[in-house]
Amino acid sequence: MEFDVVVVGGGPAGLAAAIRVKQLAAETGADVSVCLIEKGSEIGAHILSGAVMDPRGLNELLPNWKARGAPLNTPVTEDRFQFLTRRGSWRLPNSLLPACFHNEGNYVISLGNLCRWLGQQAEALGVEVYAGFAGAEVLYDDKGAVKGVATSDMGIGKDGKPTDAYQRGVELHAKYTLFAEGCRGQLGLQLEARFNLRERADPQVYGIGIKELWEVKPERHKPGLVVHTAGWPLSNDTYGGSFLYHMENRQVAVGLVVGLGYKNPHLSPFEEFQRYKTHPSIRPFFEGGRRIGYGARAITAGGFQALPKLVFPGGCMIGDDAGFLNGARIKGSHTAIKSGMLAAEALVPALAKGRGRDELEAYPAAYRTSWMHDELYRARNFKPWMSGNMLFGTLMFGVDQQVFRGRAPWTLHLKADHTKLKKASECTPIDYPKPDGVLTFDRLSSVFLSNTHHEENQPAHLTLKDSGVPIKINLELYDAPETRYCPAGVYEIARDPDGGNPRLQINAANCVHCKTCDIKDPTQNIVWVAPQGGEGPVYSGM
Amino acid sequence: MKILVAVKRVVDSNIKVRVKADGSGMETANLKMAMNPFDEIAVEEAVRLKEAGSATEVVAVSMGPGACQETLRSAMAMGADRSILVQTDADLQPLAVAKLLAAIVKKEVPRVVFLGKQAIDDDSNQTGQMLAALIDWPQGTFASKVKLADGNVEVTREIDGGLETVSLQLPAVITADLRLNTPRYVTLPNIMKAKKKPMETLRPEDLGVDIAPRLKTLKVTDPPSRKAGAKVADVKELVAKLRSEAKVI
Numbered sequence: 001m002e003f004d005v006v007v008v009g010g011g012p013a014g015l016a017a018a019i020r021v022k023q024l025a026a027e028t029g030a031d032v033s034v035c036l037i038e039k040g041s042e043i044g045a046h047i048l049s050g051a052v053m054d055p056r057g058l059n060e061l062l063p064n065w066k067a068r069g070a071p072l073n074t075p076v077t078e079d080r081f082q083f084l085t086r087r088g089s090w091r092l093p094n095s096l097l098p099a100c101f102h103n104e105g106n107y108v109i110s111l112g113n114l115c116r117w118l119g120q121q122a123e124a125l126g127v128e129v130y131a132g133f134a135g136a137e138v139l140y141d142d143k144g145a146v147k148g149v150a151t152s153d154m155g156i157g158k159d160g161k162p163t164d165a166y167q168r169g170v171e172l173h174a175k176y177t178l179f180a181e182g183c184r185g186q187l188g189l190q191l192e193a194r195f196n197l198r199e200r201a202d203p204q205v206y207g208i209g210i211k212e213l214w215e216v217k218p219e220r221h222k223p224g225l226v227v228h229t230a231g232w233p234l235s236n237d238t239y240g241g242s243f244l245y246h247m248e249n250r251q252v253a254v255g256l257v258v259g260l261g262y263k264n265p266h267l268s269p270f271e272e273f274q275r276y277k278t279h280p281s282i283r284p285f286f287e288g289g290r291r292i293g294y295g296a297r298a299i300t301a302g303g304f305q306a307l308p309k310l311v312f313p314g315g316c317m318i319g320d321d322a323g324f325l326n327g328a329r330i331k332g333s334h335t336a337i338k339s340g341m342l343a344a345e346a347l348v349p350a351l352a353k354g355r356g357r358d359e360l361e362a363y364p365a366a367y368r369t370s371w372m373h374d375e376l377y378r379a380r381n382f383k384p385w386m387s388g389n390m391l392f393g394t395l396m397f398g399v400d401q402q403v404f405r406g407r408a409p410w411t412l413h414l415k416a417d418h419t420k421l422k423k424a425s426e427c428t429p430i431d432y433p434k435p436d437g438v439l440t441f442d443r444l445s446s447v448f449l450s451n452t453h454h455e456e457n458q459p460a461h462l463t464l465k466d467s468g469v470p471i472k473i474n475l476e477l478y479d480a481p482e483t484r485y486c487p488a489g490v491y492e493i494a495r496d497p498d499g500g501n502p503r504l505q506i507n508a509a510n511c512v513h514c515k516t517c518d519i520k521d522p523t524q525n526i527v528w529v530a531p532q533g534g535e536g537p538v539y540s541g542m
Numbered sequence: 543m544k545i546l547v548a549v550k551r552v553v554d555s556n557i558k559v560r561v562k563a564d565g566s567g568m569e570t571a572n573l574k575m576a577m578n579p580f581d582e583i584a585v586e587e588a589v590r591l592k593e594a595g596s597a598t599e600v601v602a603v604s605m606g607p608g609a610c611q612e613t614l615r616s617a618m619a620m621g622a623d624r625s626i627l628v629q630t631d632a633d634l635q636p637l638a639v640a641k642l643l644a645a646i647v648k649k650e651v652p653r654v655v656f657l658g659k660q661a662i663d664d665d666s667n668q669t670g671q672m673l674a675a676l677i678d679w680p681q682g683t684f685a686s687k688v689k690l691a692d693g694n695v696e697v698t699r700e701i702d703g704g705l706e707t708v709s710l711q712l713p714a715v716i717t718a719d720l721r722l723n724t725p726r727y728v729t730l731p732n733i734m735k736a737k738k739k740p741m742e743t744l745r746p747e748d749l750g751v752d753i754a755p756r757l758k759t760l761k762v763t764d765p766p767s768r769k770a771g772a773k774v775a776d777v778k779e780l781v782a783k784l785r786s787e788a789k790v791i
Contacts (some may be wrong), residue, residue: 001731041554042574113572130730154727167727215563292560453556532727538556538574 003035003128004351006148006174008135008187010038011047012111012333013319014180015118016061017340022125024348032351034127035172037151039134039513041534043119046513048211048295048542049111049333050243050253052076052103052226056371057337062121070117072107073248077224079103082281084232089281098401100328100379103226108245108253110541111333132534136169138177138187145357146314148173149187154532157457175356176347177315180340183300184515186529188321197308197317203416204306204323205383206298207240208516210273210487211255212446213293213541220285221250228330230390232279233272238262239301239386242276243330244285251292251541252285257330259301260417260485260520261387264427268484269516270296271432274440278433286439294441294449295539296487296514301327302414304380310364314357318343326375328382328397335372342366378406384414421522424479443489450512451538452488454531460508461531462490462517469525470504478522480504485520488512512537544599545588546652547622548643549581551606551613552663565761568663577613580658582620584718586725587688588656589621596690599623601650605642607631611741618736619728625741626650630753632746636664638753640672645749647677652713654695659684659717670717680710686721 005021007014018034025032040046055072058065065072081092081101094102123129136152149172155165179188183206192198227244234240239259246252256273277283300306300323307323310316318324318339325332346362367373381400385393400408435441454461464470474480475493482491482504494505513536518528553559553568554576562569577585591597602617602625604610614625628642647655660667674681682688682697686705689696698707700719710716746753774780784791 001734041556041576045574116572128734130733132728133730151730154729165724165727167729170730172730290560449558451554451556451558538554540557540573 001035001170001172003033003172003174005032005034005176005178005347006172007034007036007178007180008149009180009182009185009319009321010036010040010043010119010129010131011115011180011182011319011336012118013321013336013340014038014178015043015115015122015340016057016337017178017180017318017344018122018127019061019118019125020341020344021348022122022127024344026125028352030348030352032348035174036122036127036129037133037135037149037172038129038131039530039533040131040536041538042116042131043129044112044116045131045538046536047112047115048209048297048539050209050211050245050255050330051109051111051333052106052245052331053109053111053114054106054329054331054334057334057341061337061341068121071113072109074108074223074246076103076106076108076226078222078226080225080227082227082229084229084279084281086232087280089229089279098398100326100401101228108224108226108247110247110253112539112542114333134530134533135181135187136530138190139171139173141314141357143357144313146177146191146312147357148177152530152532156459156532158459160459163457175351176360178340178343179315179317179321180319181321183298183320183323184518185321188317191312191317192308195309195312197312199309201308202302202305202414204300205302205387205414205417206260206519207257207301208260208269208296208298208485208487208514209255209257210269210296211253211294211542212291214252214254214286214289214291215250216252216285216289217287218250220287220289221252222246223248229282230394233275234258236390237388238267239383239390244282252289257299259387260298260516261415261420263420263422264430265421265424265478265481266427266429266484268430268432270443270446270487271430274435275433277439283439291441291449293540293542294446295537295542296512296516298515298519299332300325301383303327303383304376305411305414310367311359311361313359316343316360316363324372324376326379328379335376338370338372339367342370381408381410381412384412387414418520418522418524421478421481421520423477443487447488447510447512450488451540452510452512452536453538454509454511454535456509458532460506461529462506462508462511463527463529465525465527469523471502473523474504474521474525475502482517482521482526485516487514487516491517543597543654544601544650544652545591545597545654545656546647546650547581547585547588547600547602547617547656548639548669549585549602549604549613549617550578550658550661551575551604551610552578552661555579555662561762561764565763567759567762575609575612577616578658578661580660580718580720582725583720583722584656584658585617585620585622586723587718590723591690592621601626601652603628603643603646605630605634605639614741615733615736616728618739619733620726621732622739624739627741627743628746628749629743630746632753633755634753635755635757636666636668637672637756638751639669640676641751642746642749642753643669643673644676645751647673654713655715657715657717659719670715674715679713679715681715681717682708682710683717684719685716686719688716688722
């Protein structure tokens with residue numbers, strides 16, 4: 001099937017790009033066909049974010065978003081930043097908080113609901129939006145340029161052979177293909193390798209964000225309250241922190257981001273998140289409340305230094321597929337939207353000139369002169385400072401921001417997350433408390449709330465490059481860290497009744513598509529590919 | 543031969559629903575919606591009959607708010623030729639739906655009406671049966687196998703004791719059970735084609751049907767949480783507990 005533009009991924013970047021293409025085409029009276037595919041069963045099903053959004057990107061894309069009913073209903077009313085210790089906490093006065101942590105003018109939103117609304121705007125403009133279809137393969141023309149993508153076959157059995165329900169995927173051809181799969185997109189990784197896009201970039205680094213949605217008692221609810229913490233339960237050498245945002249409808253979004261450069265293989269981000277909730281300054285919010293949602297997703301944290309080359313013949317990367325999230329502000333949806341817009345603004349004039357399947361050099365050029373570039377540049381030393389000693393890093397980043405205003409005469413660099421894991425024997429095991437089923441929970445009942453589902457009879461979408469590595473290396477040297485960092489309990493070490501014959505069991509049906517295993521496996525032995533379309537989590541209001 | 547298939551828009555079967563905090567009903571705001579799984583099976587069966595040459599046209603019909611259009615588009619993407627939406631924001635209960643379907647049947651004159659055996663949101667299991675009674679047609683409910691012949695249809699029904707096969711004179715109402723078939727995956731080209739297939743929109747008033755609810759929901763609560771079990775020493779203790787604690791004998 002032929003289109004002018006194909007967008008892979010229905011998140012804020014992909015939708016913004018599709019909308020902007022149609023807006024620009026309408027201005028010139030041109031007819032530009034746009035097809036957007038999304039692997040979730042509906043737009044928003046796979047979207048998970050805190051989120052406190054800076055409306056800057058949306059203001060530019062759809063200035064009358066309020067009149068059109070965009071779900072930005074809770075302006076931020078109060079910012080709190082706390083350092084937690086095991087029993088206590090101390091609050092950093094707002095006057096000492098660097099500008100990147102101030103949230104006046106921002107909104108507490110559900111990014112999933114916003115994407116659903118953006119999807120409706122896109123369809124109203126004539127974008128063909130197809131949810132339930134995963135981009136499985138990049139297609140190349142005979143000159144080696146990207147000519148589109150193929151959607152995944154449906155109905156292939158566990159043995160790799162077609163079942164009765166088999167439907168072949170379709171080829172979607174385009175003059176330009178925009179890749180907007182989000183953090184650690186599988187096609188994005190393939191494109192980076194093929195076109196050598198990371199030649200001059202630092203390796204990307206990541207965090208895993210685990211989030212719960214709670215309905216709290218009215219007296220505990222303060223709409224617009226934004227709380228961030230650092231410190232306990234994470235140790236001083238582990239990057240991460242929590243977020244706790246009060247939304248409308250008595251809902252509170254709460255979560256913990258753990259940097260995937262953590263060193264101790266005994267660490268379980270899920271358990272850290274559960275015990276974080278028990279802190280005396282956090283637990284009161286949730287007394288008498290009930291948990292209504294759970295999910296997890298990896299996020300990019302490398303920012304400026306980790307951005308790859310954005311364009312290649314026939315397409316480009318937008319949103320977190322490239323990695324535009326600002327780690328210092330922990331905000332990425334505004335830059336995702338902006339990047340989609342910039343790509344569209346480069347693309348439509350190119351199409352008008354009869355171009356196609358070439359490099360949209362106007363897109364990175366526009367990025368370099370945009371507010372996005374300025375914002376990411378000034379935040380660039382955040383992650384590198386925070387990759388060592390958190391307390392020292394905080395101090396140094398404070399200097400970087402308050403003294404140098406983000407324009408320090410140096411740019412620090414990043415090291416890949418999976419190289420940082422130490423051997424299990426060199427690290428102390430962590431004794432996590434048992435869940436109480438009221439405030440803290442076990443992994444399986446949590447995954448239950450993500451509504452994730454996969455057809456059992458299909459090839460496992462989590463593949464191993466070498467089937468011997470999980471036991472020989474991961475278990476022997478690192479005590480199987482995948483059994484801890486996976487927020488969905490996909491990985492288990494199964495043993496015989498006598499404890500012998502250990503083997504890695506992959507419960508692929510539990511997967512919530514967070515991509516953490518693809519990132520953190522010490523030898524990069526695990527490769528995540530999209531299962532057939534329409535599966536995975538069905539997040540609501542996340 | 544024309545087949546009419548009734549489809550309902552319900553909360554997606556993968557979603558774990560919860561009761562509203564005030565107990566007035568289920569929380570459905572912002573949840574993903576989808577075609578009722580048993581209705582998907584009904585659509586699949588109708589489309590297979592058309593592909594086998596036994597039917598000439600499959601018409602999908604749904605009742606509810608404007609968003610039901612998506613459900614009808616899915617039905618057409620699976621192979622239905624056209625669809626009818628009876629649009630209303632009112633609370634529709636099985637009797638009202640059956641009456642509306644009876645009016646549609648009078649208009650369209652199908653030979654078979656397929657429905658799902660029940661909807662996964664209310665689990666009423668009434669609409670197909672009520673429809674058959676209203677229009678005085680034979681019914682084959684909980685169908686796990688359907689065999690169309692000249693002038694009649696053989697329906698194998700899943701019943702408590704096993705399977706029962708009935709022969710119904712056409713026209714007939716059939717409701718689909720789980721094992722009737724496995725619905726096909728909808729393909730992208732078929733979704734695109736479905737956009738161009740005709741969809742007619744009607745209102746209940748146009749059909750002259752009184753859809754006022756006859757049932758009022760008083761309260762919805764979570765089921766009681768499971769209590770821990772207890773081991774008993776012998777049958778005597780079991781009987782005593784069944785009498786005094788469980789109060790079932």
